[in-house]
Amino acid sequence: MTLSGLTVGPSKCFLIPARGANSLSVEFPALISIARRKGKFRSLHGGSRHQALVIRSAMDASYGDPTGSTIFPRINVRDPYKRLGISKEASEDEIQAARNFLVQKYAGHKPSLDAIESAHDKIIMQKFYERKNPKIDVKKKVREVTQSRAVQAVMSRFQTPSSKFIIKTATAFLVLGLLTVLFPTEEGPTLQVAISLIATVYFIHDRLKSKLRAFLYGAGAFILSWLLGTFLMVSIIPPLFKGLRGFEVTTSLITYVLLWVSSTYLK
Numbered sequence: 451m452t453l454s455g456l457t458v459g460p461s462k463c464f465l466i467p468a469r470g471a472n473s474l475s476v477e478f479p480a481l482i483s484i485a486r487r488k489g490k491f492r493s494l495h496g497g498s499r500h501q502a503l504v505i506r507s508a509m510d511a512s513y514g515d516p517t518g519s520t521i522f523p524r525i526n527v528r529d530p531y532k533r534l535g536i537s538k539e540a541s542e543d544e545i546q547a548a549r550n551f552l553v554q555k556y557a558g559h560k561p562s563l564d565a566i567e568s569a570h571d572k573i574i575m576q577k578f579y580e581r582k583n584p585k586i587d588v589k590k591k592v593r594e595v596t597q598s599r600a601v602q603a604v605m606s607r608f609q610t611p612s613s614k615f616i617i618k619t620a621t622a623f624l625v626l627g628l629l630t631v632l633f634p635t636e637e638g639p640t641l642q643v644a645i646s647l648i649a650t651v652y653f654i655h656d657r658l659k660s661k662l663r664a665f666l667y668g669a670g671a672f673i674l675s676w677l678l679g680t681f682l683m684v685s686i687i688p689p690l691f692k693g694l695r696g697f698e699v700t701t702s703l704i705t706y707v708l709l710w711v712s713s714t715y716l717k
Contacts, residue, residue, distance in 0.1 A: 521559055521562055615656075619710055619714045620710060647669075653714065667712070
């Protein structure tokens with residue numbers, strides 16, 4: 451007997467047509483009794499709300515997957531981390547825990563399990579590759595160097611003056627550099643180097659207002675600058691200018707740069 455789209459067979463089962471004209475019918479045991487004492491049938495709409503919800507839940511489960519299992523909602527997500535629902539900073543224990551939880555939850559649906567296992571394998575292989583070939587974090591290295599005690603001690607000896615003072619010192623040493631390049635002598639840029647020492651002492655005194663500190667700082671900066679410039683020329687930097695005096699000219703230019711920093715920023 452058929453009533454409201456339901457067919458009742460001898461086995462007291464409902465036969466509910468599936469959605470779509472070409473779909474197969476889904477059969478499951480009767481969830482509610484529709485028989486009445488007088489042999490009449492109770493309409494589906496006349497049943498209780500709870501009974502209707504039970505039937506609807508069963509129908510939705512059957513329509514979602516033929517086996518009635520739950521489908522993994524992120525099955526088509528390409529990012530393996532997002533597919534497992536974890537962050538890229540997750541530890542291996544967290545990755546394994548997420549995989550085990552999802553496998554247990556969606557164990558009845560093979561495509562879901564394949565998607566979960568594939569994402570897990572990709573993450574594990576990526577972690578293995580990162581351990582084998584660690585990336586150098588340049589920003590982290592620079593931050594560690596700048597925050598070290600030695601660098602902090604050196605930086606504490608420098609301060610930034612006014613823009614007017616920076617322009618004045620830069621102009622002076624730039625003129626010395628141009629004179630050294632344009633008028634190289636056989637004796638070398640001796641005069642320009644001597645002038646750079648005097649300029650360094652003068653600028654330091656102009657800032658610190660102390661003759662003793664200006665002389666000590668100026669002489670020390672000159673000696674260290676010349677030694678460092680010579681070391682760089684011999685070990686790292688090739689001569690910028692050819693000729694017999696190319697080595698001395700390039701060393702002088704490096705010394706001018708270091709003296710400009712000392713005379714301008716040294717505290």
